[in-house]
Amino acid sequence: MVTIKLYPTLDEKVAVLTGAARGIGKAVSDALIENNCKVVIGDILEKEGQEVVDAYNEKAGLKVAAFIRTDVTKYSDNIALFKLAETEFGGVDIALMNAGIVTGADSMFTPLDDATENRIIDVNAAAMIKGTKVALLHMAKRGGGSIVLVSSMAGIYSAPNLASYNASKHAVVGYTRSFQLMPSICNVRVNALCPFWIETELTAKFCNSDYEKFPYAKVISRCRYATMECLVEGFMTLTTDESRNTQTLKVLPDGLEIEQAPVVPDSFSGSADRETLAQFIPAAIAVGKHELAEALARYEQQR
Ligand SMILES: NC(=O)c1ccc[n+]([C@@H]2O[C@H](COP(=O)([O-])OP(=O)(O)OC[C@H]3O[C@@H](n4cnc5c(N)ncnc54)[C@H](O)[C@@H]3O)[C@@H](O)[C@H]2O)c1
Structure with missing residues (x-):
């Protein structure tokens, strides 16, 4: 059970979250709802996503949340997601771009298959760009906002056996660091979270792997994990602290830590x-x- 802190500046804000039918996205969504925000969730898991928002609405006794099936790799779905936030709740102040996958493309010797290779880059990297570009337009209209992209510790360090995942998450960190001027252009801030291992279905998938074929699974199942509480605090810090822009915030077993950008030569x-x-x-x-x-x-x- 995650203890949820209250942030007065979030009151009545509208948030769009991808991949929030479960896991990290749902934990952030729960915290935003507790902070009196409206949330709009986009995910490919229709039943789970709808159940999440139904539970919020039932508990509140009024409409505080909406769901729409969203494949984040498609511009049309990202546009429909953000437009739903506008029609339901009047606009968008906050976004969490979180949907992500691990695939069989992570070993360097998997079959030479276009679809598998493209999928991990499409979901983990290209979709972050698509979602952010749509979010920027909605937030600019609103007068400003905050976007948090979910990368990973694999976006900073390259764990063995996770090659394609590492590549996709490094792309997110590089993209995040490109927004230095955005606060001056349209008052939107873009930051990234880089979680270490956190217990979700994604990590369970790793831990249930065949150790013979994927020896790194043993490392993952035995090392210390970061907590979901720390992850949520990281998201809230990036969202509410208006001095933060283009930051990558690591979510570690010992707490939050900023990863400094390399110094330009x-x-x-x-x-x-x-x-x-x-x-x-x-x-x-x-x-x-x-x-x-x-x-x-x-x-x-x-x-
Ligand atoms: N759990 C960890 O240890 C960990 C560590 C570092 C980074 N991350 C990142 O955090 C994010 C969330 O991961 P999680 O651990 O909660 O995993 P999860 O598998 O529980 O949740 C991922 C969510 O993304 C959704 N999703 C996947 N593909 C999608 C698509 N094309 N369109 C829309 N939704 C889609 C899934 O349906 C699911 O609801 C991912 O980007 C992941 O890479 C997780």
């Missing part, structure tokens, strides 16, 4: 003349604002 930007660098940022913000206005106009026309 002098040869990359230090050698450019200072005036050029000083001009770059306002120019890039102006371009970003112009592109956002065009993107919003396109998005409205598509409706």
Whole structure:
């Protein structure tokens, strides 16, 4: 049972969560509901997702949650998910991009199969980009917001036997670090959570693997886990602390820890003349604002 802290600034906020029919996503969703937020859940698990929101609505005695079947790899599904939040609850303030998988593509000697290889990158990496781009438009319209992407410790370190998973989660960390200017463009912050092992169906799948074929499973089943409580606190910290942007926050058995971004080498930007660098940022913000206005106009026309 996760003890849920209360954060007054979350009162009446609207959150969209992917992969929240169970596991980490559901734990965050439970905490948001306890904090008097409205939640909209998108997942491929229709029965489980619907049951989660039915339980919230029944307990509240009014509509505080909605579910829509969402395959996060499809732009059309991401758009329908965020639009549902708008029609049901008036807009989107918070997003958790969490849906993720492990697949048989994780060994380096699996069959040379396009579909398996593409699937893990599509769900764990490309879908984070698609969901974030849709979220940005909805939050920009709203005047701002906070997006948390779920990467993994495998997005920082590369565990053996998890090659494709490592690649997909590293992509999420790199993507998250690209949003330095977004608060100035549309008041949206983007951060990532990098959990260590946490007990869910995903880790159970690892632990139930055949040790002969996947010796790393023994390591996973024996090492210390991070708690779901710590994960939820990490999400709440990134969401409510307005000074946080482009951060990767590790969720460890001993608590939360920021993973510092690598320092840019002098040869990359230090050698450019200072005036050029000083001009770059306002120019890039102006371009970003112009592109956002065009993107919003396109998005409205598509409706
Ligand atoms: N549990 C851990 O130890 C751990 C550690 C690091 C990172 N993570 C990451 O946390 C996230 C959640 O994992 P979890 O442990 O709760 O696993 P989980 O398997 O319990 O939950 C994942 C959820 O994502 C949903 N999902 C999968 N593919 C989807 C798709 N295409 N579209 C929509 N929904 C989809 C599933 O139906 C499920 O509800 C994942 O991104 C995972 O990689 C987990």
